[in-house]
Ligand code: ADP
């Protein structure tokens with residue numbers, strides 16, 4: 046960029062103050078900037094809101110030449126470039142949304158040495174014309190944003206990211222910095238390998254977001270529970286409500302509007318003008334609620350999102366962390382609120398069973414779901430468990446639901462035995478498999494039409510579980526699933542045993558089962 050600046054940390058500090066108007070670097074930012082300014086490669090793992098952008102923007106301004114940023118967030122490039130232009134940084138972008146004339150102008154600016162930063166959609170780099178264009182200009186660095194998009198197992202996989210290893214081959218001496226907020230060990234390794242960054246210095250910031258309060262509640266009537274939560278704690282606040290399906294997005298948004306809450310839907314099925322309008326309202330306004338699928342959120346930088354609510358179970362802890370991480374970027378107290386129930390587990394299993402891909406892929410998805418369930422059924426601090434997932438040790442936070450109201454636990458061994466032996470009886474004596482609803486009706490000794498039809502009232506276990514209510518039995522099933530002592534399968538979510546189930550069922554010295562007691566629910570008629 047500006048060749049009159051002395052290279053090094055002083056220059057970087059100068060840019061930080063003069064251009065961006067900040068007094069000091071945040072913890073890891075300084076080391077990262079130093080590394081890249083000095084020409085070294087970097088792999089940066091930093092939570093959302095941690096301040097990743099400066100890690101490449103400042104080196105791009107300090108080093109001679111143009112900094113090239115590869116980003117999948119085409120919809121946000123204009124905003125990013127506008128924001129930089131306001132600060133006096135000469136920035137441009139190339140992507141498919143532009144007219145040929147617009148692209149030609151950016152290319153001319155680049156060649157004239159008038160761009161400090163050039164944002165590129167990844168598919169541009171698989172075009173020979175782009176590579177030749179970049180050959181004609183000095184490159185300060187390559188920044189690969191949202192680097193987890195290279196991970197084939199991740200939910201944001203972009204095939205074009207696989208081609209980014211070309212950067213190293215074609216420009217071996219240009220420093221590269223890959224950045225992501227997704228950070229399990231496995232994803233880290235995959236990024237390093239696929240982007241040929243195994244030799245890069247790694248910078249791993251803490252993933253703790255102390256201002257976010259994590260809460261996970263049993264799901265009874267999700268929309269009503271959400272409304273209560275919003276009215277009690279977040280009236281007039283901006284927030285995001287995540288739902289799994291488009292139709293639930295629509296219904297939930299309508300429900301909120303009907304109840305006087307300013308809410309709009311967002312999902313990939315809406316036309317792009319509507320999506321853009323809803324997104325920009327969310328960014329501009331103070332108290333809008335966006336009800337969305339996970340299509341919404343990546344790259345959205347709104348500092349005052351006060352809550353993120355999930356009405357369906359996220360597919361993985363990483364997804365949950367990413368999505369909840371959109372709350373509270375300004376550091377003010379914010380809530381991550383998740384309602385989850387047995388039906389979520391059934392639904393997710395079904396999605397996994399029916400998913401494309403080989404057995405290894407399905408095992409991976411199952412592993413993600415299991416980790417998410419374990420977090421939901423955690424008896425200890427949610428934050429401790431969440432951070433442990435990212436390889437970070439943390440003491441109980443004192444601010445999550447389990448810290449504030451430690452769940453009572455109870456000896457659920459006998460209950461588990463009753464439940465598991467009902468599943469065994471159905472299987473062995475009747476060669477049948479049933480879902481949670483029927484199994485609970487058998488345990489509670491209900492004479493429904495379906496019970497009579499299948500003569501389940503003749504089973505020896507009929508009515509042995511009348512000491513617990515429907516909701517309690519659903520809690521038992523959820524926790525047995527989370528502990529791997531029970532499994533669900535197929536389109537109807539039938540219950541089946543696992544290898545570990547037999548340890549609970551054995552006569553001699555059965556494996557004890559500790560269960561957490563769900564908090565009391567005042568809502569009468571709930572169908573948890
Ligand atoms: P990320 O890309 O990691 O999600 P951003 O780069 O968008 O995070 O930064 C998040 C917010 O923090 C932005 O509003 C940014 O301006 C601000 N920020 C980043 N670094 C600093 C700093 N050193 N001092 C003050 N604010 C900062």
Ligand code: ZN
Nearest residue numbers: 426442445448
């Ligand atoms: Zn806690």
